[in-house]
Amino acid sequence: xxxxxxxxxxxxxxxxxxxxxxxxxxxxxxxxxxxxxxxxxxxxxxxxxxxxxxxxxxxxxxxxxxxxxxxxxxxxxxxxxxxxxxxxxxxxxxxxxxxxxxxxxxxxxxxxxxxxxxxxxxxxxxxxxxxxxxxxxxxxxxxxxxxxxxxxxxxxxxxxxxxxxxxxxxxxxxxxxxxxxxxxxxxxxxxxxxxxxxxxxxxxxxxxxxxxxxxxxxxxxxxxxxxxxxxxxxxxxxxxxxxxxxxxxxxxxxxxxxxxxxxxxxxxxxxxxxxxxxxxxxxxxxxxxxxxxxxxxxxxxxxxxxxxxxxxxxxxxxxxxxxxxxxxxxxxxxxxxxxxxxxxxxxxxxxxxxxxxxxxxxxxxxxxxxxxxxxxxxxxxxxxxxxxxxxxxxxxxxxxxxxxx
Amino acid sequence: xxxxxxxxxxxxxxxxxxxxxxxxxxxxxxxxxxxxxxxxxxxxxxxxxxxxxxxxxxxxxxxxxxxxxxxxxxxxxxxxxxxxxxxxxxxxxxxxxxxxxxxxxxxxxxxxxxxxxxxxxxxxxxxxxxxxxxxxxxxxxxxxxxxxxxxxxxxxxxxxxxxxxxxxxxxxxxxxxxxxxxxxxxxxxxxxxxxxxxxxxxxxxxxxxxxxxxxxxxxxxxxxxxxxxxxxxxxxxxxxxxxxxxxxxxxxxxxxxxxxxxxxxxxxxxxxxxxxxxxxxxxxxxxxxxxxxxxxxxxxxxxxxxxxxxxxxxxxxxxxxxxxxxxxxxxxxxxxxxxxxxxxxxxxxxxxxxxxxxxxxxxxxxxxxxxxxxxxxxxxxxxxxxxxxxxxxxxxxxxxxxxxxxxxxxxxxxxxxxxxxxxxxxxxxxxxxxxxxxxxxxxxxxxxxxxxxxxxxxxxxxxxxxxxxxxxxxxxxxxxxxxxxxxxxxxxxxxxx
Numbered sequence: 001x002x003x004x005x006x007x008x009x010x011x012x013x014x015x016x017x018x019x020x021x022x023x024x025x026x027x028x029x030x031x032x033x034x035x036x037x038x039x040x041x042x043x044x045x046x047x048x049x050x051x052x053x054x055x056x057x058x059x060x061x062x063x064x065x066x067x068x069x070x071x072x073x074x075x076x077x078x079x080x081x082x083x084x085x086x087x088x089x090x091x092x093x094x095x096x097x098x099x100x101x102x103x104x105x106x107x108x109x110x111x112x113x114x115x116x117x118x119x120x121x122x123x124x125x126x127x128x129x130x131x132x133x134x135x136x137x138x139x140x141x142x143x144x145x146x147x148x149x150x151x152x153x154x155x156x157x158x159x160x161x162x163x164x165x166x167x168x169x170x171x172x173x174x175x176x177x178x179x180x181x182x183x184x185x186x187x188x189x190x191x192x193x194x195x196x197x198x199x200x201x202x203x204x205x206x207x208x209x210x211x212x213x214x215x216x217x218x219x220x221x222x223x224x225x226x227x228x229x230x231x232x233x234x235x236x237x238x239x240x241x242x243x244x245x246x247x248x249x250x251x252x253x254x255x256x257x258x259x260x261x262x263x264x265x266x267x268x269x270x271x272x273x274x275x276x277x278x279x280x281x282x283x284x285x286x287x288x289x290x291x292x293x294x295x296x297x298x299x300x301x302x303x304x305x306x307x308x309x310x311x312x313x314x315x316x317x318x319x320x321x322x323x324x325x326x327x328x329x330x331x332x333x334x335x336x337x338x339x340x341x342x343x344x345x346x347x348x349x350x351x352x353x354x355x356x357x358x359x360x361x362x363x364x365x366x367x368x369x370x371x372x373x374x375x376x377x378x379x380x381x382x383x384x385x386x387x388x389x390x391x392x393x394x395x396x397x398x399x400x401x402x403x404x405x
Numbered sequence: 406x407x408x409x410x411x412x413x414x415x416x417x418x419x420x421x422x423x424x425x426x427x428x429x430x431x432x433x434x435x436x437x438x439x440x441x442x443x444x445x446x447x448x449x450x451x452x453x454x455x456x457x458x459x460x461x462x463x464x465x466x467x468x469x470x471x472x473x474x475x476x477x478x479x480x481x482x483x484x485x486x487x488x489x490x491x492x493x494x495x496x497x498x499x500x501x502x503x504x505x506x507x508x509x510x511x512x513x514x515x516x517x518x519x520x521x522x523x524x525x526x527x528x529x530x531x532x533x534x535x536x537x538x539x540x541x542x543x544x545x546x547x548x549x550x551x552x553x554x555x556x557x558x559x560x561x562x563x564x565x566x567x568x569x570x571x572x573x574x575x576x577x578x579x580x581x582x583x584x585x586x587x588x589x590x591x592x593x594x595x596x597x598x599x600x601x602x603x604x605x606x607x608x609x610x611x612x613x614x615x616x617x618x619x620x621x622x623x624x625x626x627x628x629x630x631x632x633x634x635x636x637x638x639x640x641x642x643x644x645x646x647x648x649x650x651x652x653x654x655x656x657x658x659x660x661x662x663x664x665x666x667x668x669x670x671x672x673x674x675x676x677x678x679x680x681x682x683x684x685x686x687x688x689x690x691x692x693x694x695x696x697x698x699x700x701x702x703x704x705x706x707x708x709x710x711x712x713x714x715x716x717x718x719x720x721x722x723x724x725x726x727x728x729x730x731x732x733x734x735x736x737x738x739x740x741x742x743x744x745x746x747x748x749x750x751x752x753x754x755x756x757x758x759x760x761x762x763x764x765x766x767x768x769x770x771x772x773x774x775x776x777x778x779x780x781x782x783x784x785x786x787x788x789x790x791x792x793x794x795x796x797x798x799x800x801x802x803x804x805x806x807x808x809x810x811x812x813x814x815x816x817x818x819x820x821x822x823x824x825x826x827x828x829x830x831x832x833x834x835x836x837x838x839x840x841x842x843x844x845x846x847x848x849x850x851x852x853x854x855x856x857x858x859x860x861x862x863x864x865x866x867x868x869x870x871x872x873x874x875x876x877x878x879x880x881x882x883x884x885x886x887x888x889x890x891x892x893x894x895x896x897x898x899x900x901x902x
Contacts, residue, residue: 021887040553060660063762085661096544121602128608129580144855145848150760151573152794152832154566154615155840155847156874157856158579161611163606205521211429211544211632212701248704255701304600306521328602330524355605355801378593383607383864392887401606 002393003046007053009271010135010143010174016048017143020395025213029168029397030393031071031107035114037099039167039400049204050109053174058149061134065149066133066180070173077108081180084174089119089181091128098298099360100289109173115165117160118282119216119241121173122208124181128164133177135161138170149177156320162386168397169405179296182242184215193235193268197221197309197323200238204265204326205306207240210259212252214393216241216325224322226284227389230273230295241278281324283315287333292322296333297340303328303354314348316341328354342369372401410457410636410838410872413503421460421873428463429503431437431473438462444704450491450498450798451553451842454809454838459486459500466511466596468586468598468624475622476592482709484868485590487618489530490563492553495837497565497873507622508562515539516625516826522600523533523630524583529560531621533567536628545630548575551833552741560603560623566615568665568833570740572698573791575631577833579614584627587613590864600627609735612859617835620863634699637665638662638709639733642716647671647786651766654790655826657712658763659694665699665714667791668740671770671898672800674747675739681746684739687723693735694790695750743787744798750799751783757816760794760832772822773797780815782808794832821846825858836874845878856883 007013020027028044030036031051044257053071060066060146061084067075074092092111096103110116117126125132131145136159143198153190163171166170184289192203200219207214218239220228240260242252253268260266269277280286280327287293305327312321312330319341321332335340340361358366380402387394387405401405417424429437438444438463448458464835465471484504491498500506512528513897518540527538533554533794536547551557556712557567561584568577584598597610605687612640613620644650657664670678672691679686686693694716698708709726716724739746747754750869761769770786777784783800798817801812818832820840821836825846830840844853853875860867861881872876 001551032869060762062655062762062765064658066760115603117603125576125580126603128611130578138855140856142851144852146856148760148827148829148847148851150762150793150828150832151578152568152789152792153829154568154577154833154835155829155831156844156853157859158566158611158615159856159859160607161579161614162859164611165608166724170607185661202521202668205523209520209544209632211635244700245704245707247707248701251703252701302601302603302605304522304524306518306519307600325602353599354601355603375606377595378589378591379595379597379606382589382595382609382862386607386609386859389546389858389862389885392885 004049005046006049006051009053013053013137013174014141014143015173017137017139017395020046020142021267023395024393026398027395027397029172029216031110032073033104034096034101034105035099035110036299038359040094040368040403041365042399045292048172049170049298051107056080063202064180065177067106067133067149067175067177071107071174072109074106074111075104075402082183083133086180086244088178089120089124089129090130091120091282092116092127093284097290098252098284099379100381107160108176112176113166113168113219114171118233119278122217123213123215128161130179131176132179133162134160134163134175134368135175136171138395139396147177151179167400169387170396170399172396175186186246186249187241187243187271189250189269189277190240190256190260190266191231192260192264194237194264194310195219195238197312199263200236200307200323201306201327203260207256208326210255212242212256213244214240214256215243216281218281219323219327221322223320227286228277230269230277232267239277241274256299284331286322287331295334297365298358298359299334299341299345299356301330301332301354301356303330303343303349303352307352307354311348317346319340333394338368340365370402375402410467410501412877413542417503418641419459424481425461427477428461428474431463431477432463432470432671435468436464438464445489447491447689448841449613450488450493450496451839452496455496455499455585456893457500457502460503462506462508464508468588471507471622471624472592472594472674473722474507475588478868479590479592479866482866482868486870487564487622489558489591490532490556492557492561493565493835494758495831495835495838495839497835497837501872509558510559512587512624519600520545524627525630525787526625526627527559528562530558531561533559534559544633546633547628547630548581549578552710559607559626559628561721563614563749564616564624564837565628568794570668570789573667574663576664581629582610582614582626583629585610585613585623586625588622588624588628590621590866590868597842598627617837617874619860619874620869621639621776622852624778626818636705637697637699638705638714639695639697639727639736640709640712641725641736642694642721643687644692644694644720645690645722646690647770648767649720649791653693653694653716654763656715656719660711662708662711663694663810664791666697669693669744669788669790670740671786674743674787677746677750677785678739681749682738682742684735686739690694695740697845706831709757723898740787747785747798747800751800752804753859754801755799755812757797757819758831758834759820759828760792761823761826761828763790763793765826765828769795769822769826773819776815776818780811782812782815817843838873841874842872842876843893854879854884861885876880
């Protein structure tokens with residue numbers, strides 16, 4: 001039975017960590033808890049709920065910058081930005097329904113701690129690329145800041161990058177500053193039908209090599225495509241999104257058509273259908289917990305775009321999967337087995353290059369098979385030393401990423 | 406110019422002959438240089454005010470040699486400064502009297518160009534421009550374009566997180582590098598990232614980029630390459646005041662337009678550049694903007710019209726939009742020649758490098774004019790206006806007693822001003838030795854301690870490039886000590902649920 005604490009301000013966070021250090025307690029760091037099921041299951045002495053550390057600190061649309069307290073709901077931020085025609089361009093996904101939770105939850109701090117991005121990552125970068133500044137509390141109970149509120153900044157080590165994707169194991173985010181960008185004015189999607197995975201990889205490489213700024217490139221095998229109302233029938237669908245100005249969208253779509261024409265028949269989706277489709281791809285809707293694959297484990301694989309289909313060929317043919325990021329991001333739902341596919345997936349990824357994360361699996365599996373990509377040798381030792389230098393008593397989410405970290 | 410560097414280690418210097426011999430065993434032939442005459446080319450980088458002949462220069466050509474050199478230095482407590490092309494403007498590659506200068510110039514191979522994955526794998530001594538040259542036949546390029554791109558190496562770009570004029574739209578080095586092979590001071594070799602987009606585990610790549618040679622030595626880099634936009638066009642716009650030029654920049658971005666680059670030059674910079682390269686800049690204005698738009702042709706043509714409208718509304722008194730590639734390059738010619746052009750009108754100049762929130766520009770320019778009068782030194786302003794990165798050029802004459810010191814104080818005041826208005830000390834040139842002692846203006850001791858703890862995780866003995874970035878180097882053992890305050894229950898009044 002663990003205690004729950006809800007800090008009201010920055011001082012409370014410092015006090016909580018100091019209490020944990022003094023009493024050798026471990027803290028689970030939580031925003032809304034929308035990604036709580038990711039990582040190794042661990043017993044914590046207390047839960048620190050940061051959702052009370054909320055509120056926008058500064059938003060200057062002309063400066064393309066937003067500073068906010070880390071517990072602010074992401075939904076509040078996206079609404080505010082949209083009212084000014086702006087957005088978080090990296091299109092952060094919503095993990096909620098994938099993990100059996102509600103839609104629309106999540107804090108900006110949680111988004112950054114997990115470095116969450118979406119389909120547009122191939123063009124504009126990930127959350128970490130838009131993370132300009134931070135105030136955080138280390139596992140030493142000390143406040144430190146890094147970065148600033150300007151994009152061009154090389155003053156000191158870039159601790160924002162390190163904290164992004166550290167899953168609360170190095171510091172507790174308190175205030176964060178993000179780069180924001182104008183929303184695209186118009187979008188359209190081109191669907192190419194009937195390609196197998198390797199042909200789709202070639203088509204996506206061709207589209208990405210065209211000077212069009214393709215902002216989404218995904219491949220949905222037939223059994224996945226058939227679950228989308230906006231895609232016709234039962235054929236595999238490789239989808240490309242173009243966004244930009246209404247005035248030039250037509251020309252861009254025409255150029256994209258010439259780039260993909262050699263690869264098969266195609267159709268164009270209108271703006272509303274395009275938006276629905278990419279939201280579903282972003283949030284990995286085909287594998288939602290309440291859907292037909294909801295009881296399957298789920299892997300997220302990041303690899304070289306041309307290597308994805310090679311990985312697919314090496315794992316259980318009963319797996320269901322689809323590709324985003326022009327082939328470089330794979331969502332794989334293998335059949336339920338004792339190791340949830342860990343053995344064959346890790347083996348395939350080791351050959352192809354990249355890494356795999358077991359995003360969804362029963363706690364017992366996440367306890368026995370590392371959900372985060374295992375590290376070895378000098379790299380694993382360096383990771384441990386980084387942890388020790390931020391959180392020497394291992395009070396912040398200890399063991400969530402790896403045992404001993 | 407004196408700059409306080411770490412105390413020299415006499416014990417190491419006494420063993421110099423033995424150290425040179427040991428290094429020759431690792432890197433045979435001409436790869437070890439130990440005569441003063443031959444080491445002189447390495448005594449400074451692009452910040453020539455600071456000079457130091459190193460203890461010895463080593464030019465390895467394999468990763469294994471780098472690993473063995475570093476392991477030897479680690480075992481023997483010898484400091485190491487890595488160097489690429491030596492174009493740093495902040496003294497990042499300034500040698501140490503008791504240190505090994507590790508020159509990476511022989512790592513000059515393009516290892517692989519992989520168009521299917523849109524990446525290039527290169528050795529760190531390859532120049533920034535050579536990467537683009539290796540891929541441009543297929544219509545690709547490497548986006549970050551620091552002005553030294555003909556000479557500077559990608560290894561140096563990684564160390565400094567170099568920028569350029571196109572950062573607003575395409576990011577800096579850190580946004581365009583996917584992987585690195587790095588040798589730690591222990592001689593251990595690690596690979597971070599690869600051809601995939603996201604880091605596995607901690608984003609150590611994001612930390613190494615911009616770490617100014619304090620964390621490890623990069624021996625291979627995987628960069629993202631992009632397809633060249635279909636077309637690029639530039640507008641050359643003149644304004645009666647820099648306030649109006651600044652308002653135009655805000656107007657463009659506020660309208661949802663992200664240009665490939667927006668550059669501003671003030672009157673002194675305009676006149677110097679125009680006399681030098683005859684780019685056709687208007688001379689009856691206080692400021693010009695060069696706004697470049699790139700992308701598909703129809704999009705670019707549309708945006709050129711939009712920017713022109715915004716410029717007119719902001720008070721532009723002259724406006725030209727390029728209609729040919731030749732004309733676009735002419736607009737840029739003056740901007741690209743701005744530094745040498747200023748060099749023609751002054752015996753010496755300092756190039757500063759702060760970043761400010763764009764809206765603070767009028768206030769900062771006004772204050773800079775006041776400071777210029779106080780110090781009795783002229784200042785020309787060249788400004789990456791889109792991302793708020795200022796490059797004030799302080800004009801001085803080192804032969805006039807006291808001018809150098811005045812120029813330095815003037816520069817420090819400008820950087821303090823940048824921080825005061827919400828900006829930072831350096832946008833793209835790095836801290837190095839130049840801005841090292843100003844770090845406390847921006848960071849508290851706790852902030853600097855936490856950064857140094859990260860260094861401890863990589864380099865426990867503090868042997869890699871000491872004396873750069875941090876004004877005082879603390880021992881890792883001291884930094885590791887915990888100061889726990891009490892242990893009494895602090896939760897007395899925090900809500901529980």
